[in-house]
Amino acid sequence: MDWHLLIAAGVKIVVFVFLLTLPLVAMAVWAERRVSAAIQDRVGPNRVGPMGLLQPVADGIKFLLKEDFTPAHVRKTFFWLAPTLVMVPALLTSAVLPFGTKLFGEPMVIADLDVGPLFIFAVASLTVYGIVLAGWSSNSKYPFLGGIRSSSQMISYEISLGLSVVPLIMLYGDLNLGHIVREQAHNGWTLLPLWGEGLSVRGLILAIPMFISFVVFTTAMFAETNRLPFDLPECETELVAGYHTEYSSMKFALFFLGEYAAMIVGSGLCVTLFLGGWSLPFGWLTPADTAVDVPFWQGLIHIGVFFAKVIAFILFFIVIRWTLPRFRYDQLMKLGWIYFFEIAVLNIILTAVLMWLLAPGSAA
Amino acid sequence: MTQDYIAVLVQIVLAGGFAVATLIASALLGKRALRNPMKDSAYECGMLPVGEGQARFSVKFYLVAMLFVLFDVEVVFLIPWATVYRAQIESGAGIFLFAMLGFVGILFLAYLYALKKGALSWQR
Numbered sequence: 001m002d003w004h005l006l007i008a009a010g011v012k013i014v015v016f017v018f019l020l021t022l023p024l025v026a027m028a029v030w031a032e033r034r035v036s037a038a039i040q041d042r043v044g045p046n047r048v049g050p051m052g053l054l055q056p057v058a059d060g061i062k063f064l065l066k067e068d069f070t071p072a073h074v075r076k077t078f079f080w081l082a083p084t085l086v087m088v089p090a091l092l093t094s095a096v097l098p099f100g101t102k103l104f105g106e107p108m109v110i111a112d113l114d115v116g117p118l119f120i121f122a123v124a125s126l127t128v129y130g131i132v133l134a135g136w137s138s139n140s141k142y143p144f145l146g147g148i149r150s151s152s153q154m155i156s157y158e159i160s161l162g163l164s165v166v167p168l169i170m171l172y173g174d175l176n177l178g179h180i181v182r183e184q185a186h187n188g189w190t191l192l193p194l195w196g197e198g199l200s201v202r203g204l205i206l207a208i209p210m211f212i213s214f215v216v217f218t219t220a221m222f223a224e225t226n227r228l229p230f231d232l233p234e235c236e237t238e239l240v241a242g243y244h245t246e247y248s249s250m251k252f253a254l255f256f257l258g259e260y261a262a263m264i265v266g267s268g269l270c271v272t273l274f275l276g277g278w279s280l281p282f283g284w285l286t287p288a289d290t291a292v293d294v295p296f297w298q299g300l301i302h303i304g305v306f307f308a309k310v311i312a313f314i315l316f317f318i319v320i321r322w323t324l325p326r327f328r329y330d331q332l333m334k335l336g337w338i339y340f341f342e343i344a345v346l347n348i349i350l351t352a353v354l355m356w357l358l359a360p361g362s363a364a
Numbered sequence: 365m366t367q368d369y370i371a372v373l374v375q376i377v378l379a380g381g382f383a384v385a386t387l388i389a390s391a392l393l394g395k396r397a398l399r400n401p402m403k404d405s406a407y408e409c410g411m412l413p414v415g416e417g418q419a420r421f422s423v424k425f426y427l428v429a430m431l432f433v434l435f436d437v438e439v440v441f442l443i444p445w446a447t448v449y450r451a452q453i454e455s456g457a458g459i460f461l462f463a464m465l466g467f468v469g470i471l472f473l474a475y476l477y478a479l480k481k482g483a484l485s486w487q488r
Contacts, residue, residue: 002367002370004372005367005371006370006374009371009374010378012371012373012385013371013374013375013378014378017375017379018382019379038468039412040393049385050475058463063390064386064389064390064394065393065394065395066390066394066395067396068390068391068458069393069397069403071403071404071405071406072399073404073405073406080387083387083389084380084383084384087379087382087383088376088379088380088383091375091379091382091470092372092375092376092379095371095372095375098430100436110371110372110375111372111375113368113370113372118443119372136418138406139406139418140406140407140408140413141406141408141415142417143410143414144418144419144421145421146424148421149425149430152428152429155429155432155436156428156432158432158436158442159432159435159436159439162436162439162440162443163439163442166439166442166443166446167446168445169443169447170446170449170450171447171450172450173447173449173450173451174447175443175447180447184395189470218487227475240407243409246406246407247368249390249394250386250387250389250390250391250394251390253390254383254384254387258391285376305469318367329486330485330486330487333428333484333486334484334485334486337428337431338410338484341435341475343396345468345472348442348446348468349426349465349468352420352449352461352464353451353461355449356453357451358453
């Protein structure tokens with residue numbers, strides 16, 4: 001047993017997941033409320049701490065101290081299991097995201113797996129079990145309908161999500177997220193190939209299918225995380241609060257945390273795949289290869305850049321939520337199964353043909 | 365590489381531990397109050413619950429789940445092909461593209477059949 005590996009993994013998980021991601025969840029909730037207030041010309045939470053910044057702390061304490069009520073009509077085991085099943089996969093998906101280069105000679109990724117995107121899709125889809133169990137075990141009408149709607153929506157959009165990543169994998173020929181980011185640092189981000197090898201006819205033309213992928217991926221990500229305009233599972237006007245109607249106190253908070261953590265990891269994945277992860281534009285401050293040890297301050301800058309991009313993406317999520325109205329259920333299914341499925345499949349074929357025509361060996 | 369899965373295992377333990385710890389803390393620290401039959405009943409916007417908690421639901425949801433299994437497998441099969449596509453194309457094996465077009469084409473026919481049968485239409 002390699003103790004160094006175990007301790008390094010433990011420290012990275014505690015720092016990255018519990019000291020960076022969870023506070024980011026809290027700040028995302030605060031930002032959501034402040035931004036929504038600004039959009040609707042209200043003030044928003046501004047009483048607890050400066051500018052209401054301590055509001056998430058107050059919320060957390062309230063979640064802990066409120067009555068932990070389990071209604072008599074529920075199926076107890078599954079009722080308690082469901083919030084955990086939503087929360088754990090949401091935190092687990094962050095394991096493969098490369099959130100920096102190196103710090104103290106340690107690679108800044110919790111688990112450098114060779115199957116990055118597959119791991120994220122596999123683990124993220126476990127969340128569906130939590131939601132189905134919550135809906136079913138509540139033994140009540142609104143949660144039941146919410147659970148069914150949610151599972152149906154999540155599995156539908158998972159197909160477009162998976163298909164939209166395929167062109168990108170074709171372009172990089174690699175499933176390791178760390179390698180994909182390093183490639184982008186040297187040869188231009190997927191959406192912005194303006195330096196290195198990316199700045200060529202081939203690179204610029206291939207950015208077109210990548211942009212289509214990006215649109216499909218981002219929209220599917222909205223649907224996967226049950227955010228407006230796809231929040232049918234818990235639309236207040238129809239289903240009260242959807243699958244967590246019967247939940248209260250910390251069990252409700254775990255659903256809430258899981259949802260926001262999934263949103264943050266989703267943003268992180270999108271940034272990693274399409275926007276260059278920790279890399280600065282034009283290859284600034286990019287280490288030549290993995291063997292080179294980066295200085296302390298550069299390692300910190302890379303982590304900062306990654307989180308700056310993720311925060312920008314979360315703000316985009318929030319602005320979209322308060323800008324667009326909700327879809328109807330048949331529109332949602334039509335969008336996922338008909339438009340996005342077809343666009344994603346055609347996009348794969350388009351990428352394949354373009355890569356074939358523009359391959360270095362061929363006439364063009 | 366297998367060593368990296370140890371980190372995943374550690375994260376499962378820590379994330380699960382966090383969830384369980386907060387649930388226990390909330391159960392211990394939370395306010396205690398008396399139960400009563402009204403509080404124990406299912407939430408239906410303040411009305412007394414009508415009928416059973418698990419209503420019948422549209423078979424469409426079931427159909428979507430079955431189609432999902434079909435097409436998600438397609439995605440899984442596409443990924444290994446996508447991973448080696450670049451290397452194959454650059455070594456000049458153009459036939460590699462058409463091999464996958466056959467597979468996707470057949471699945472697309474199945475998709476069109478499902479579409480024609482109205483399996484994906486929700487307005488009826």
